[in-house]
Amino acid sequence: MARIVRPTAYGSPDVLDVIEVPIPSPDAGQTVVRVKAAGVNPIDWKLYSGAFHVVDDEHENEAGIDSASLPSLGLEAVGVVTAVADDVRGVEVGDDVMVYPVTAAYADYVVVPASSLITKPSSLGWAEAGGLMLAGTTAAHALHAAGVQQGDTVLIHNGSGGVGLIAIQLAVASGATVLATAAEANSDLLRGLGATPVAYGPGLLDRVRAAAPDGATTALDLVGTDEALDTSLAVVADRNRIVSITGGPRRAEEGITRLGYGPGEDAGTTVREAARSALVTQAGAGTLRVIVDATYPLDQAADAHRAGLAGHPPGKLVLIP
Numbered sequence: 001m002a003r004i005v006r007p008t009a010y011g012s013p014d015v016l017d018v019i020e021v022p023i024p025s026p027d028a029g030q031t032v033v034r035v036k037a038a039g040v041n042p043i044d045w046k047l048y049s050g051a052f053h054v055v056d057d058e059h060e061n062e063a064g065i066d067s068a069s070l071p072s073l074g075l076e077a078v079g080v081v082t083a084v085a086d087d088v089r090g091v092e093v094g095d096d097v098m099v100y101p102v103t104a105a106y107a108d109y110v111v112v113p114a115s116s117l118i119t120k121p122s123s124l125g126w127a128e129a130g131g132l133m134l135a136g137t138t139a140a141h142a143l144h145a146a147g148v149q150q151g152d153t154v155l156i157h158n159g160s161g162g163v164g165l166i167a168i169q170l171a172v173a174s175g176a177t178v179l180a181t182a183a184e185a186n187s188d189l190l191r192g193l194g195a196t197p198v199a200y201g202p203g204l205l206d207r208v209r210a211a212a213p214d215g216a217t218t219a220l221d222l223v224g225t226d227e228a229l230d231t232s233l234a235v236v237a238d239r240n241r242i243v244s245i246t247g248g249p250r251r252a253e254e255g256i257t258r259l260g261y262g263p264g265e266d267a268g269t270t271v272r273e274a275a276r277s278a279l280v281t282q283a284g285a286g287t288l289r290v291i292v293d294a295t296y297p298l299d300q301a302a303d304a305h306r307a308g309l310a311g312h313p314p315g316k317l318v319l320i321p
């Protein structure tokens with residue numbers, strides 16, 4: 001038997017449960033991976049928060065829960081291949097692999113399409129590898145959509161989040177000048193990655209203008225606040241080069257570039273898929289750091305989500321089964 005973490009209702013992390021299921025077998029085109037680390041992302045708690053879901057008379061059961069639509073959790077993982085379908089080539093039992101994209105990775109074992117596997121560099125720790133892919137591909141997509149290149153001045157809101165820490169490093173590597181917002185306590189971390197830190201909160205626009213008197217050529221909204229949007233609109237002339245990954249009606253009204261899976265948003269499937277290999281190569285070579293804030297045992301996934309909701313210190317949260 002194997003453990004899997006899943007919500008039992010919509011709500012707070014209190015609804016998460018650990019249940020026992022049979023160890024899965026692969027169907028055609030699939031492998032099974034013993035999970036060594038699974039990245040935690042804000043989308044995980046948003047999925048069962050009820051934010052994306054309507055419970056109505058037609059769908060809810062006696063307990064008031066639309067159990068058929070409760071989400072699985074875990075969109076990225078790393079681990080060791082334990083089973084390979086007969087038709088899969090180039091993957092062996094015992095291979096250490098990065099697993100992305102995937103679903104239901106908050107588990108001891110996960111079923112993975114062979115196309116979602118990339119060899120894990122031995123130089124990359126399990127926890128770091130487990131937190132690389134979703135944040136990394138999102139950062140790469142955001143920078144691509146913003147057209148960030150040498151000579152740009154890019155303003156990154158939420159530079160200390162999982163996505164922001166990688167976006168800073170990729171932007172600096174591309175030759176851009178980077179300003180990044182974070183709590184004052186994280187200034188040294190951002191400076192160490194090559195960004196000019198700017199504290200968010202009241203007076204942000206003044207501090208950005210002081211740090212970049214000529215304004216910025218592009219901005220990444222990785223936080224979703226009005227403050228981030230208003231500051232970006234004030235310092236970036238071209239609205240197409242203000243890129244948000246956070247959704248919300250104001251982003252659509254202002255005509256900026258929106259990335260994601262909702263109406264009018266760019267999912268960037270091709271860009272994200274293409275970014276995977278380069279991210280793994282850079283992280284394996286040590287030119288891209290994955291900063292892990294904390295790891296949690298699988299059966300403490302709810303605590304990891306509580307930490308995420310509370311606004312954890314910089315870096316990734318990762319589950320270790």
Ligand SMILES: NC(=O)c1ccc[n+]([C@@H]2O[C@H](COP(=O)([O-])OP(=O)(O)OC[C@H]3O[C@@H](n4cnc5c(N)ncnc54)[C@H](OP(=O)(O)O)[C@@H]3O)[C@@H](O)[C@H]2O)c1
Nearest residue numbers: 042043138158160161162163182183200222245259260314
């Ligand atoms: N569209 C997509 O494809 C996509 C993909 C990934 C993520 N997302 C979304 O993007 C957002 C960021 O994701 P993430 O994984 O980077 O989140 P995260 O790691 O959970 O971000 C946490 C950080 O947010 C910072 N923060 C809190 N309030 C802030 C503010 N007012 N201004 C600036 N920073 C603030 C905190 O930094 P301090 O400690 O410095 O306060 C904290 O370290 C989430 O909403 C997520 O759902 C979207």
